[in-house]
Amino acid sequence: MTDLVPTIDPNPLPAPHWVFDVLLVTTFVLHILAMNLVLGGGALALLARWRLRNGEIGQRISRDLARKLPIFLPAAITLGIAPLLFVQVLYGQFLYTSSILMAWPWFLVLLALTATYYGFYFVSFRGGRPGGGAGVVLACSMILVLWIGFVFSNNLTLSQSPERWGEKYLASPSGWHLNLGEPTLFPRFLHFAVAAVAVGGLFLVVSSLANWKRDPDYARQTLKLGGKAFTYATMAQFIVGIAFLITLPRELRMLPLGDDLLATVLFLVAVAGGLGAIFLMSDALRKENVRVAALLVPGLTAVVIACMSVLRDLLRNGYLQRHLHPGELAVKTQWSVLPLFLLLFLGGVALWFLMLRRYGLLRKDPAPDRPAAP
Amino acid sequence: MNYPVWHVAFGSGLLMALVATLHVFVSHFAVGGGLFLVVTERRARRTGDLALLGWLRAHTKFFVLVTVVFGAISGVGIWFTIGLISPTATSNLIHAYVWGWAIEWVFFFLEISAALFYLYGWDKLEPRVHEWFGWIYFVNAYASLVIINGIITFMLTSGTWVKDHQFWSGFFNPTYFPSLALRSAIALALAGVYASITASVQKDLALKARLVRWSAWWTVPSLALLVPLAYWYIRQVPATAWASARGGMPTATGFAVAAAALLAVTLALTLLALVRPARMHLAFSLVVAVAAFGAMASFEMVREAIRKPFVIANYLYANSVYSADGPGGYGEEAINQKGILQTARWVSAREPTGGGEVAAGAEVFRTECESCHSRDGYRGVKRYLALRRWDRERIQAMLGGLGLMHNGAMPAFVGTEAERAALAAYLSTVEPVSTEEAAAASDGATLFGQNCSMCHRASADDPLFQNLARDPGAAVESLKDLTSLFPLMPSLKLSDQQRAALVQWIDGRRGEKGFEAQPQGGSSR
Numbered sequence: 001m002t003d004l005v006p007t008i009d010p011n012p013l014p015a016p017h018w019v020f021d022v023l024l025v026t027t028f029v030l031h032i033l034a035m036n037l038v039l040g041g042g043a044l045a046l047l048a049r050w051r052l053r054n055g056e057i058g059q060r061i062s063r064d065l066a067r068k069l070p071i072f073l074p075a076a077i078t079l080g081i082a083p084l085l086f087v088q089v090l091y092g093q094f095l096y097t098s099s100i101l102m103a104w105p106w107f108l109v110l111l112a113l114t115a116t117y118y119g120f121y122f123v124s125f126r127g128g129r130p131g132g133g134a135g136v137v138l139a140c141s142m143i144l145v146l147w148i149g150f151v152f153s154n155n156l157t158l159s160q161s162p163e164r165w166g167e168k169y170l171a172s173p174s175g176w177h178l179n180l181g182e183p184t185l186f187p188r189f190l191h192f193a194v195a196a197v198a199v200g201g202l203f204l205v206v207s208s209l210a211n212w213k214r215d216p217d218y219a220r221q222t223l224k225l226g227g228k229a230f231t232y233a234t235m236a237q238f239i240v241g242i243a244f245l246i247t248l249p250r251e252l253r254m255l256p257l258g259d260d261l262l263a264t265v266l267f268l269v270a271v272a273g274g275l276g277a278i279f280l281m282s283d284a285l286r287k288e289n290v291r292v293a294a295l296l297v298p299g300l301t302a303v304v305i306a307c308m309s310v311l312r313d314l315l316r317n318g319y320l321q322r323h324l325h326p327g328e329l330a331v332k333t334q335w336s337v338l339p340l341f342l343l344l345f346l347g348g349v350a351l352w353f354l355m356l357r358r359y360g361l362l363r364k365d366p367a368p369d370r371p372a373a374p
Numbered sequence: 375m376n377y378p379v380w381h382v383a384f385g386s387g388l389l390m391a392l393v394a395t396l397h398v399f400v401s402h403f404a405v406g407g408g409l410f411l412v413v414t415e416r417r418a419r420r421t422g423d424l425a426l427l428g429w430l431r432a433h434t435k436f437f438v439l440v441t442v443v444f445g446a447i448s449g450v451g452i453w454f455t456i457g458l459i460s461p462t463a464t465s466n467l468i469h470a471y472v473w474g475w476a477i478e479w480v481f482f483f484l485e486i487s488a489a490l491f492y493l494y495g496w497d498k499l500e501p502r503v504h505e506w507f508g509w510i511y512f513v514n515a516y517a518s519l520v521i522i523n524g525i526i527t528f529m530l531t532s533g534t535w536v537k538d539h540q541f542w543s544g545f546f547n548p549t550y551f552p553s554l555a556l557r558s559a560i561a562l563a564l565a566g567v568y569a570s571i572t573a574s575v576q577k578d579l580a581l582k583a584r585l586v587r588w589s590a591w592w593t594v595p596s597l598a599l600l601v602p603l604a605y606w607y608i609r610q611v612p613a614t615a616w617a618s619a620r621g622g623m624p625t626a627t628g629f630a631v632a633a634a635a636l637l638a639v640t641l642a643l644t645l646l647a648l649v650r651p652a653r654m655h656l657a658f659s660l661v662v663a664v665a666a667f668g669a670m671a672s673f674e675m676v677r678e679a680i681r682k683p684f685v686i687a688n689y690l691y692a693n694s695v696y697s698a699d700g701p702g703g704y705g706e707e708a709i710n711q712k713g714i715l716q717t718a719r720w721v722s723a724r725e726p727t728g729g730g731e732v733a734a735g736a737e738v739f740r741t742e743c744e745s746c747h748s749r750d751g752y753r754g755v756k757r758y759l760a761l762r763r764w765d766r767e768r769i770q771a772m773l774g775g776l777g778l779m780h781n782g783a784m785p786a787f788v789g790t791e792a793e794r795a796a797l798a799a800y801l802s803t804v805e806p807v808s809t810e811e812a813a814a815a816s817d818g819a820t821l822f823g824q825n826c827s828m829c830h831r832a833s834a835d836d837p838l839f840q841n842l843a844r845d846p847g848a849a850v851e852s853l854k855d856l857t858s859l860f861p862l863m864p865s866l867k868l869s870d871q872q873r874a875a876l877v878q879w880i881d882g883r884r885g886e887k888g889f890e891a892q893p894q895g896g897s898s899r
Contacts, residue, residue: 004719006376007702009462011469011539023476071490077446078483084453085475088468096377096461103380103458107389110451117443165378170722173381173740175458337473337541341480348480352487355510358503359491 004165005323006093012332013089020089021313027082029309032192034076039149039193040200041065041072042120042142044229049135057221061204066138069120077113091159094320098159101168103175105151112144119144146193153189154179160319187244194233194240195305201229202298205281209294220288227285227293234278252318256311263314266307273304375718375741376694376704377461385752386459386745391678393455395671397448402670403568404441404485405515406561410569410592411437411492412508419501425581431496433572438493440568442486459745462694462704463529463685470535471525474545478521485514519557527553530677531611532687552607559596559603560670566592567640567659567666570647574659579652586651590644597641614781615680615687621831622781626679633672640665683777683785691785693745706788714738714789726796735800738793746784749804759805762824765812770798771864772828778862779828813869818879821872832883842880849877 013020045065048058087095099106119141123134158164158179168177179185204226211219245253256267277300284293317324356362380386411434418426457464468475488511495504524545528535535544566589573585608616619630643662647654685692691706699705709717715724715734718741726734743755750756764772773794777786787794815821822832830838843849850873856863868876883889 006461006719007704009465009469010701011466013469014472014541020472074442074446074486074490077450078479078486081450081482082476082479084450085468085472085479088457088465089472092461092465092468096457096465099454100378100380100458100461103382107454107458110393110447110454113450114444114447117447118439121439121443169378169720173378175380175382334473334541337477341473341477344477344480348484351484351510355484355487355491355507358506359495359499 004097005162006097008093008329012330014332014334015338016331016333017090017329020086024083024086024090025309025313027079027086029306031076031079031083032195032305032309033199034072034079035149036196036199037072037203038069038076039142039145039196040198040229041203042069042138042145042200043197044200044204044225045069046135046139046142047229048225049138055221057218060218061222061225064207065200065204066120066123066134069141070117070124073117073120091316091320094159094162094323095155097162097165098155098179100175101158101165102151102155102177102179105176105178106155107175109148109151112148116141116144116148149192150189151178153185153192154182157182157185157188160316162323183247184244187240187247190240191237191244194237198230198233198237199301199305201226201231201233202301205230205290206294206298209290212290219290223288223290223293224285227281230297231278231281231285234274234281237274248315252315255314255318260314263311266311266314270304270307270311273300273307277301277304375714375720376702378720379740379744380458381740381744383748383751385748385754387748388752390455390459391671391675393448393451395667395674397445397452398674399564399667399670400441400445401449401519402557402561403437403564404445405512405519405558406563406565406592406596407437407441407568408489408508408512408515409562410565412505412512414588415501415505415508419505425578426584429572429576429581429585433569434493434496436572437568438489442489446482446486460685460692460694463690466686466690467525467529470539470544471528471541473541474521474525478518481514481518481521485511485518488514516558519561520554523554523557524550526677529684529686530615530681532689536688548610549607552603552610556600556603556607559599560673563593563596563600563640564666564670566590566594566596566644567663570644570654570659571656571663574654574656582654583652586647586654590648590651593644594641597637597644600637611680618680618682618781618783619676621833623679623682623783624780625783626676626682629672629675629679633669633676636665636669636672640669679783682783693742693785695742695785695788706786709788710790714741714793726790726792731796731799732803734793735796735798738789738797739800742788742797755801756804759801759807762828763807763812763815764802764824765807765809766798766802767809768812768825768864768866769801770795771866773798775829775862775864813872816872816875818875818877818882821868821876822879825866825868826876834884834889839880839884842877844881846874846877846881849880850874853877 042065045062048065049062051058119137123138123141126134158177161179161182164179164181171177204222208219208223208226211222245256251259256263258264277297280292280300281297284290284297353362382389411430414426414430417423418430453464488507492504492507492511495507499507524547527549528544528547531548533543533547534540535547569589569592570586573582573589576582576585618626621627640662643658643665647658647662681687683691684697685694688697690696694704695709696705700708703709703712703717713726715721715726715737718737721737721741723730723733723737726738739749739755747753747755759769762772773787776784787797789797815824822830826838830836833839843852850870852859853868853873853876855865857865
């Protein structure tokens, strides 16, 4: 077969390229945070349920986390729609093709998502009633979540490997392929999955701050579990990250290692931020300094995630360098509708915060004036 | 051809139809049901009806589980699925309308957030604030319909967009407003249909009776309103396209009849429920819901069918061939010159001659036909061929008039003569018919059915019945060379007896009582 990268449709980009780049990365970060809460929150709910089986507090942590899952999942879905839209604007010709090659796994994500969603509601509505299969349902739902993530990793890596398309389609046009031959696949998938556990841990830490005065015993336990999960996961991330780096093709591996200034700076900031976060968290755990753990560490982690997301985007452009022709897409900004979007977007954000406020979520919880004594 | 074609043995079109119809049935409920929630809550609080309020709280849970979960995922599902089946159309729709989608996403995000606040707020919020969340929900849900409606109707009636490529000229296209009105009425009707489901399981019979009557207030007027709104909508669809639903295209016609019939059934059953509202049974409410689903799904199927051969009207055919100059040579004319196998990227056999005909024909089939047709599943060609009994030569002749069949439901064949021959070679292996068998038919009705009925309807206004010479001798003579009658007709060679039998049958139909007075149907484009 000849060059397989499809020709783009003739419509010009309705805004400059960078506008979509910014929107893509920003909404991707939001999506990945929500996704992390689903995956990490669910995993920790299971851990608290099973590891801390005898402790009543463990059960309570598990229950409280599980109750949040029906909120986290729609957040991940709704926030996922935007990056899925913008990635199609910029990289549609790659993503449609890889999706078709793995059409069934891709399509079945929808069924898995539906099952997970109803599973979460089942667990959440069952509340604290013991038994009744809530643990099993939650475990099954989490397996599906992992599978969905794995399918996404397959599709995104396949979309960046046009050289592998022809052979797969020739072997079968029925859309049952995955991208298992991709060396970065598993490290990449693990990089996302392990990050989710860390962010899930951070969620517990933040919620412990909210409960610190009202329910100190419970808050202490959540801080401990969340903080530990964050620390271990972030440590593991260094091993997974190195594996990811090693499996990258040489010219791409060197991008964050000196070949590309921006990539290198982002990489260094992310590594330093990760190390700093581990240090701060373990120190905060030792001193039970919930403010550092719940405010400083999440802030630092947000910076790390943002850096990593931009890095991911640079890496994609590295992969697709030979196939991307920036000039191919003409730009004709739709001035008659772009301002309307921006207006509605800002209005939407304002309305969303108003909703949070009227629901009582922005009311200040009594936070500790100073760190509790160890 | 620019993109690979996903091969689904039972037909990818079926998958699309399934996801899309299930989604619209839930998403319209998500809109109308939102208004239902707030209006009912207001009513219950005003009258101090605690029983109604209690039911509404449970109904909210049902509403969220249906709309926020299934509605949201199946909506993403449509997107996943069209990307798999019509990547070219999706890519066009994304690039032309990304700001529309982005605006819709803002509304969608607010809608989902408000729905969850409304659900969890039942125990927590003051009544006034709770109702406020309900209104935020409804306004955003309706706003997302306002946006999506623009893009869906654009695909059916692209308006002046094809010339000026302006966002708003495609958005506010001829069917925009009738479709918005129609869908609003459907949304209100479905609010009542779904409400009777949760009403039917109520133990308090007095409450149940009140609920069933209250639901009917939503369903009955809205369903009645659908009749004039549908008329308005149809009037805005180009007559040539609507002709497909008036007999020109079997699929469109069948679904149009089904939509009307099931609409009547839904209305009748809802009225029937009012006779003994306290006895409303879950099974009955589900039957009403199934009827409503059938009506709604049929309407969407009609819309998709009359849009054919296009996926975006007057711009892009359903098989991803551009009607005018396409990028990368994917326009109709360019492909006819270069050949489809030479234009397509995702084919392995490019040589339609020299022994590779069948393999090349299979590639042509996948590239050009498989986005709508399967081999022997959904819209399977095997079934059509079995009905017509064509041999290889006749298939090849008929493929020349593909664009005329069933009121132009299909795009014309694109490619070279050799590729058309290769496609015929492949199709003749799908349903093998010998030359003798293909030439065996002797009675006029069978001959008409096998050879003419794809393009001609046995109707007084059909060109065949209008224009064929009244003198039998001259008529038989004129059928000798069909291409001289109209260049796109197949060069069909019927025997003298067959032509005579056909003419005799046509004359017989013409002579039948009332034949001339038949309603004007769709003539071939």
